[in-house]
Amino acid sequence: xxxxxxxxxxxxSTPSPRSRRAARVTGDERERxxxxxxxxxxxxxxxxxxxxxxxxRGAGISRPTFYFYFASKEAVLLALIDRMVAxxxxxxxxxxERFAQDPRGVLYDATKAVYDTFRHHxxxxxxxxxxxxxxxEIRELWERVMxxxxxxxxxxxxxxxxxxAAPALLPxxxxxxxxxxxxxxxxxxxxxxxxxGVAEDDVVRTLVAIWISAIYGANAPA
Amino acid sequence: xxxxxxxxxxxxSTPSPRSRRAARVTGDERERxxxxxxxxxxxxxxxxxxxxxxxxRGAGISRPTFYFYFASKEAVLLALIDRMVAxxxxxxxxxxERFAQDPRGVLYDATKAVYDTFRHHxxxxxxxxxxxxxxxEIRELWERVMxxxxxxxxxxxxxxxxxxAAPALLPxxxxxxxxxxxxxxxxxxxxxxxxxGVAEDDVVRTLVAIWISAIYGANAPA
DNA sequence: GGCGCTCTCAACACCGTGTCGAGTCACTGT
DNA sequence: ACAGTGACTCGACACGGTGTTGAGAGCGCC
Numbered sequence: 001x002x003x004x005x006x007x008x009x010x011x012x013s014t015p016s017p018r019s020r021r022a023a024r025v026t027g028d029e030r031e032r033x034x035x036x037x038x039x040x041x042x043x044x045x046x047x048x049x050x051x052x053x054x055x056x057r058g059a060g061i062s063r064p065t066f067y068f069y070f071a072s073k074e075a076v077l078l079a080l081i082d083r084m085v086a087x088x089x090x091x092x093x094x095x096x097e098r099f100a101q102d103p104r105g106v107l108y109d110a111t112k113a114v115y116d117t118f119r120h121h122x123x124x125x126x127x128x129x130x131x132x133x134x135x136x137e138i139r140e141l142w143e144r145v146m147x148x149x150x151x152x153x154x155x156x157x158x159x160x161x162x163x164x165a166a167p168a169l170l171p172x173x174x175x176x177x178x179x180x181x182x183x184x185x186x187x188x189x190x191x192x193x194x195x196x197g198v199a200e201d202d203v204v205r206t207l208v209a210i211w212i213s214a215i216y217g218a219n220a221p222a
Numbered sequence: 223x224x225x226x227x228x229x230x231x232x233x234x235s236t237p238s239p240r241s242r243r244a245a246r247v248t249g250d251e252r253e254r255x256x257x258x259x260x261x262x263x264x265x266x267x268x269x270x271x272x273x274x275x276x277x278x279r280g281a282g283i284s285r286p287t288f289y290f291y292f293a294s295k296e297a298v299l300l301a302l303i304d305r306m307v308a309x310x311x312x313x314x315x316x317x318x319e320r321f322a323q324d325p326r327g328v329l330y331d332a333t334k335a336v337y338d339t340f341r342h343h344x345x346x347x348x349x350x351x352x353x354x355x356x357x358x359e360i361r362e363l364w365e366r367v368m369x370x371x372x373x374x375x376x377x378x379x380x381x382x383x384x385x386x387a388a389p390a391l392l393p394x395x396x397x398x399x400x401x402x403x404x405x406x407x408x409x410x411x412x413x414x415x416x417x418x419g420v421a422e423d424d425v426v427r428t429l430v431a432i433w434i435s436a437i438y439g440a441n442a443p444a
Numbered sequence: 445g446g447c448g449c450t451c452t453c454a455a456c457a458c459c460g461t462g463t464c465g466a467g468t469c470a471c472t473g474t
Numbered sequence: 475a476c477a478g479t480g481a482c483t484c485g486a487c488a489c490g491g492t493g494t495t496g497a498g499a500g501c502g503c504c
Contacts, residue, residue: 030482046355046356048355048356051459051460051461052460052461052462053460053461061483061484062483062484062485063461063462063484064462064463064464064483064484064485064486065482065483065484067461067462067463068481068482068483071462072461072462129355130355130356133268133270133351133352133355134268134270134352139416143416143417143418146417146418147417147418150418169431169435170427170428170431170432171424174420174421174424174428175428175431175432177408177411177418177419177420177428178404178408178420178428178429178432179404179432180418181404181407181408181411181418181419182400182401182403182404182407182408184407185403185404185406185407186399186400186403186404189399189403194361194365195365195368195369196365196368196369196372196399196402196403197399197403198396198399198400199396202393202396205392206392206396206397206399206400207400209391209392209397209436210392210397210400210401210432210436213391213435213436213439214431214432214435214436217435217440217442218439218440218442220439220440252451273490273491273492274491274492274493275490275491275492283451283452283453284452284453284454285453285492285493286452286453286454286455286493286494286495287451287452287453289492289493289494290450290451290452293493294492294493
């Protein structure tokens with residue numbers, strides 16, 4: 001798996017005290033044990049309710065030892081999110097480039113790829129949304145991801161307008177921003193099963209339909 | 223000011239130890255002092271970074287005395303949000319009832335009313351969004367508000383469809399849910415001035431345009 | 445002058461974080 | 475064989491936060 005967005009949490013702002021290379025075998029195992037413990041516990045309760053001690057115990061180490069591997073529990077979550085974001089990008093690929101050929105199909109595939117990734121990593125997704133408020137690093141990672149989606153969408157809209165397929169009712173960037181924020185919020189509500197929310201299986205078709213209407217207006221393609 | 227949604231935070235789940243009625247004059251003043259201190263401090267930093275001691279000191283009382291007035295700092299925020307929600311409802315009124323006569327105008331007024339309220343209470347809005355994750359009471363209050371918006375929107379869409387003004391491309395409730403979640407997220411991003419986001423003054427027109435396209439499709443009114 | 449009520453706070457018990465410093469252990473070069 | 479080095483480990487601590495307890499102060503009212 002390639003890490004497209006940032007280095008793993010080990011590279012987070014507070015530099016961890018080591019530069020492990022060719023570590024003793026157990027080292028990487030412990031790191032992975034912390035990560036999987038975090039994923040498990042996040043399935044049960046929020047990061048806020050998980051203590052560093054819980055994470056350490058789950059990985060079979062003491063609390064101080066935890067700090068050898070991660071600067072904080074937020075850094076653990078950051079690593080988890082990073083993996084997830086990389087997966088979302090991989091699943092989605094460069095699908096937006098074929099936009100003009102089959103807008104509805106491309107939109108559907110791209111939306112579904114991202115949504116499936118989030119759905120598949122429910123715990124990390126919900127924790128990420130929570131932690132955005134309190135962790136600068138997590139917020140910035142998320143902003144970078146969203147910004148990239150908005151850039152791609154803006155470009156697609158402008159291309160469609162240039163070839164006369166879509167009307168210019170709003171600035172392309174404003175429209176792209178609002179639509180992507182909608183996706184984020186609706187997907188989150190569905191994954192969190194919160195109220196009000198769209199049923200998990202109706203999310204993609206709902207979002208795609210709104211995108212098509214908003215982008216093409218009266219000229220909506222089949 | 224009428225409290226439309228819930229009792230003030232005093233009624234929060236952890237019952238506070240008193241039932242104040244006709245209290246000594248200083249009592250209500252202190253309660254208000256805590257509230258205004260909270261509003262001020264939230265303008266500078268997040269609830270997470272504000273301690274009960276900060277709130278107490280700001281109101282000129284000791285920390286234990288704070289607990290005489292509120293069960294926790296979350297309860298203070300709940301009271302703040304409650305006031306804000308009441309204000310949003312008041313500003314907005316029953317505007318949705320005139321929907322069919324002038325969809326675009328009504329939508330614009332309703333969206334602007336809610337948005338202006340949030341914008342006016344920037345600190346409480348941002349704190350509310352943060353705290354939704356950690357406080358059940360705040361989440362439930364918010365869910366109730368959103369649910370009411372979705373109900374009203376669903377009804378408006380169904381009415382428009384019944385009179386043949388709008389096509390039924392999606393279940394009305396799914397559409398209403400997605401549009402309201404979009405509003406929430408886009409307004410939040412604008413108030414938080416986060417990236418990516420729509421410029422503060424373009425929020426309302428962007429949202430209204432997307433609503434009109436999504437609800438009316440090819441039949442968009444003027 | 446004693447009662448009940450609102451209101452106040454010092455002192456306490458508790459829990460979570462992050463750090464420090466003193467170790468252990470495996471490997472590497474000599 | 476053995477000292478050195480760097481990865482790794484954890485007991486003990488300092489600190490900062492929360493929420494509670496118990497002892498009162500001030501006041502109105504009979």
